[in-house]
Amino acid sequence: MHADAMFQLMLLIFLGILLLCVRPLGTYMADIFDGSPNFSRRVGGRTEALIYRVCGIDSREEMSWKNYALALLLFNVLGALVVYALQRLQYFLPLNPQHFTAVSPDSSFNTAISFITNTNWQAYSGESTMGYLVQMTGLTVQNFLSAATGIAVAIALIRGFARHTVATIGNFWVDLTRSTLYVLLPLSVVLALVLASQGVIQNFDGYKDVTTVEAVTYRNPTSDAHGNPVKDASGAAVTQTATTQTQTLPMGPVASQEAIKELGTNGGGFFNANSAHPYENPTALTNLLEMLAILVIPFALTYTFGKLVGDTRQGWAILAAMLLLFVSLTMVAYYSEQHGNPLLARQGVDQLAGAAQPGGNMEGKEARFGIAASALFAAVTTATSCGAVNSMHDSMTPLGGFVPLFLIQLGELAPGGVGTGLYSVLMFAILGVFIAGLMIGRTPEYIGKKIEALEMKLASIFILTTPFIVLIGTATAVMTIAGKAGVANPGAHGFSEILYAFSSAANNNGSAFGGISSNTPFYNVALGLAMFIARFWPIVSALAIAGSLAAKKRVPVTEGTMPTHGPLFVALLIGSVLLIGVLTYVPALALGPVVEHFMLAAVQ
Amino acid sequence: MFARIVRPAVTLLVVMTALLGIVYPAVITAIAQVAFPRQAAGSLVTRDGKPIGSTLIGQAFSAPKYFWGRPSSTSPQPYNGLASTGSNLGPLNPALMDAVRANSKALRDADPGNAQPIPVDLVTASASGLDPEISVAGARYQAGRIARARGLAPAQIDALIASHELGRTLGFIGEPRVNVLELNLALDQLH
Incomplete structure (x- = not known):
């Protein structure tokens, strides 16, 4: 096949x-x-x-x-x-x-x-x-x-x-x-x-040493008496040839x-x-x-939502919006990765998929997963707040790597993390009915509750906190020596590494363009603060909205009520998510994966 | 305030830490050690009674008579079990091209007569640096070199690859591949 x-x-x-x-x-x-x-x-x-x-x-x-x-x-x-x-x-x-x-x-x-x-x-x-x-x-x-x-x-x-x-x-x-x-x-x-x-x-065993089939010879960096690496006049690490036939296998629960x-x-x-x-x-x-x-839990929570508010169609509508976003972006990741890296094709490397090999861009991917299961995993982990990775996102093609980055930046709500995905998407639902309400000149309602100034302010705070931290954080990092020091790849890709780091931290994802050396005081503190503020500030906003809504009267459904369980609402919800995501991040994305994509296309 | 917020916060954290951090992993360990002792201990392989590796963790091979695995980016040595990592090289990074070129050259130099295009997984670094497997195409590409180094008929090597082929699970997930360590141990058995 x-x-x-x-x-x-x-x-x-x-x-x-x-x-x-x-x-x-x-x-x-x-x-x-x-x-x-x-x-x-x-x-x-x-x-x-x-x-x-x-x-x-x-x-x-x-x-x-x-x-x-x-x-x-x-x-x-x-x-x-x-x-x-x-x-x-x-x-x-x-x-x-x-x-x-x-x-x-x-x-x-x-x-x-x-x-x-x-x-x-x-x-x-x-x-x-x-x-x-x-x-x-x-x-x-x-x-x-x-x-x-x-x-x-x-x-x-x-x-x-x-x-x-x-x-x-x-x-x-x-x-x-x-x-x-x-x-x-x-x-x-x-x-x-x-x-x-x-x-x-x-x-609970200690790590196990095994004697491998073949010995391996390699260059080992030399250390001085204090354990610091020795460098030569040009700053390159001094190495010496070493041989080992021992492999240490890590263990643990x-x-x-x-x-x-x-x-x-x-x-x-x-x-x-x-x-x-x-x-x-x-x-x-x-x-x-x-x-x-x-x-499974993020998707199932949409049904829990529908059931608890007494109208399961409301949950299915949200799930439909999540699925549409998720599937379309997953497709982009897969096709881009399967297409492979044109620079490798020039080296006489066979990237064509066949019955005996996955082909495509296999740099940073495992043989057992190939392209399909790696691209899907990359989308799954960033459409939620998971951030586990089964391939190295840093080595993805420009468009392939754009997908996890953009899924994170959309706010991880397709379907999002356990719980976080649902409350995040509900903020966009509130925004969506508000925009629709403005267009038809009625007070917006959602699930039998009037959406008023307080809810809109809180939802706006919720939605804007994260982009604010991502963009300010990225800008700070690219302007400071400590921020630029961690970058591993040259050019636009290096910028993507920083943008990804702050997007990931502030959306509580945790995946990375992993080449970046982030175990430095600058990144540990900056990203630590980003994670903390971007987690709890929105949570408090969401709880405040919960309190405000619970205190309200239920408004009866009338002919003037906009239904929030049909295709129109699904489109409105997706539109709100994309509107905020695209408007906020397009300039930054243009400097990273977009520029890189055109550079690679030019090589072709 | 204290009774309703502080005391529950402290005590619930202690109770949950005991339940989720100690009882839960201990119970899973106890069951796994009994039900799946080999897997729980790391899927170790022994030869002549000595542990020689794990079927799940790749090893570095460079002799012409063995199948070579995926290039590994662990440091300082490849397939270092203490430092799993990919290369994290971006698609346009010149270092990626240098690495691919070096890996291709090593394969070509060891097998000068082989003019087939090289399967991509043989020249690109795995995500973990410990990938135990290569694609079936990657194994077939190396068959001629191994047959020559061992003085065997190429058909024997092809048959060995075929018998070690791991298909897609349930027919639709994962990729066709072979386990490099298992193949190499089987090669040594041929003599």
Whole structure:
């Protein structure tokens, strides 16, 4: 079968499986969050009650949006402190068989923020930095809790629409506990075990040395007595020839972290190469499952939304808009990557896809995934806030690399991260009905609630915070020596690396054009701040909207009400997303991937 | 304030850390070690009773008598298990062209009579730097060189490749490929 047809078949089956999960999982989550009895709550009810008793939580207590936000912020900041402390103290803690020493203060700060904000930007290299205890009790825990935080905010916002004339939007502790206990944990247990069966490692052993079949000879950089690299007069590293027949295999509890890394749309790899590493993603099947795990909760939450506001068509309309954006951009990535790099064709390299090889642009891709499963993964991980990668985005073709960058910049809402995607897309829905309201001269309404000045101000703050941070951050970096020092590739591509870094951090994605050397005080601090502000400022705005909506009366549907479940609304929603995304980022994108695309086309 | 926000925040974080950071990974480890001991421990391969590598982690090969894997960008040596990474070279970066040219030259120099175009995966660096596999085309390209180096009939090498071919999973996901370490161990068995 032709490679393009094979890709289309894979995409169709993939989306088919996903859509089959939307209704059952969406219904399940709706039952969990509106307190309806179901199987899980009967099984886990005792554990849930025990947690509340131990923690002094009154599960019937309702919170105002301000208390909800306060609880959320405090809980997340405490989480960051724990992750920071674990990294700084890891040398003295157990389960660190490689005896890794303390992570630097700026890197620890960056990683702590990165994991509590569901970004999972990684300036460090996992296999040579983090002991198992940090990976488990710091990073894995925040993979769960940051995802649960996102779901909690989405549920609180849904309540804003579903409730009327009340002052409260739910209980943060209860929403967080239920997200974790009934949604994320059971799915993670199942996925972790399936991944382990396929070869994802799961142990507490020290790293294993093996004697390889052949010895390898290489150039080893020389160090002086203090361990600093020796450089010659021109500044190049001095090397000496070395030979080794030993390969050290990294170990660790990977499967348990891998499962929640995808299900929670976190994306922080146990290893530096992330989901490209064979111990994280060993087969084509694990790759498919990881992609499904990334998308399943965000897509299903649209159904949960529809169900909880009493009109499932509202959820399907949002899902349709998400799917259209997702599929069209995925296509661009695939065709661009499969087309390959014209410069390689000149070298007598065979990039034509056939029955025996994937062809295309294989730089930075794994043989088991080829082009199709790499391009799809790149779109999946950036259409959500995941940021796991199974190929190196930095080595993608200009248009291929444009896709993940642009999906991130659109605000990650096709379908977006767990929870974050839904509340982000609802902000654009509010913007969309507002624009439509202006055109027809009526007060805009959405899901039976009048959208007034306060909601519009808050939604605007929500929508504009991220682009502001991305563009100011990128501009600062390209104007400073410290910012430019990290760039790996020359020309327009180097600019793309910086733009991608700030887009990724401020949208809490975490993937990178990985050539950039970001483990420097400048990037650790700048990106750390970007992640923190761009996570919690919008969350507080969304919760404030939830509070305001919950207090409003429900307006009855009349002939003048614009329906928000049909194709017109879907088009309006996509239009709003593209309007903001394109207007904000076109100048920056023109300097990066667009210019690079024309340069490569000129070579041809 | 303290009772409703601070105390739950602290205690819930402690409880969740114990549950998600210790109990959950420990339970998964316990089950995986019993149900999938080989996979959980890293899919190690032994020869003469000694661990010689993992089927999932590639190794560097440069002798003409072995199949060569994907170029690896790990440092300082290729296929360094402690430093997984891709090259992160952009499509227009001159360094990418230099690397592709060097990789092509090495293949051509080792097999001067082979005029076929080189399959792209043999000259481009993998994403992890530890890719254990190459495309079937990449294996077939090297068959002539290996047959000559080992004094075997090319048909024998082709048959070996065919018997080690991994197809698309369920017929539609992933790519046809072969595992380099397994192929090379099988080659050594031929003698």
